[in-house]
Amino acid sequence: MMLSLPVKYKVGKKIPLKDLISKELKPNEKRKIKSFLKKAVLTYQIAGEEIPSVHDDIYHYQVIQYYDFELEDIKKSSYMANVYQPLIKSPCVIRFFDFKNEMFSLALKRLNQVNSADVIVSDFLNTETYQIMLPDKHKQRLFELLDYENIINRENKVTFYQEMYVKVFIQTNRNLYHNATSFLDAPIWYDTNKVAKLYSALKEIKSNYEQLKKTNVNAEKMKINQKIRTSIEALDNL
Secondary structure, X not given: OOXXXXXXXXXXXXXXXXXXXXXXXXXXHHHHHHHHEEEEEEEEEEOOOOOOOEEOOOOEXXXXXXXXXXXXXXXXXXXXXXXXXXXXXXXXXXXXXXXXXXXXXXXXXXEOOOOOOOEEEXXXXXXXXXXXXXXXXXXXXXXXXXXXXXXXXXXXXXXXXXXXXXXXXXXXXXXXXXXHHHHHHOHHHHOHHHHHHHHHHHHHHHHHHHHHHHOOXXXXXXHHHHHHHHHHHHHHHO
């Protein structure tokens, strides 16, 4: 993994395949994973209390983990992300790669309010796919955003990971809003309320654009476009 983290958090532990085939998986899922996955490594783990942990009724963030998953084919990365983000209870960054390409997966997680032993993925994000050997300005920017030293809000592991997640969401969806990337270097990241408003507005725009593609009804299109304008105004005000 080409991400920059302190050496003290380096793990480099290869995970046996048998430990990755969870009992929760169905037989056909187990077969797919065995055919898709070549190797998995826990590369880094942010542990300790230099960045405080959070364990309350909503979050259980004691570590932030970074994984490398080598696949037979990068086209299987979305499927694998859908399987492993819910299975890995800790907030994590998973790099999926094959011999030529790579992509990254992140997910916001919270405790199940009914069963605190269970973790729910509330938000899910896969980046673009990048060629490993070729220079790419968008991939370089992604690495900068994931760089440990560039994460501003270290109040605790929740704010640390959420900042990373929202920044990667902006970079991955940079065309949603004309000034989207301007937020990446703004001082907004010290204010968790503003970050929440920023993410909510961008997510709403993304959702509405997806709905817009699905309808041919003019009246419905007008309503959706008005919602998009409202969200854009909220971002302009931020």
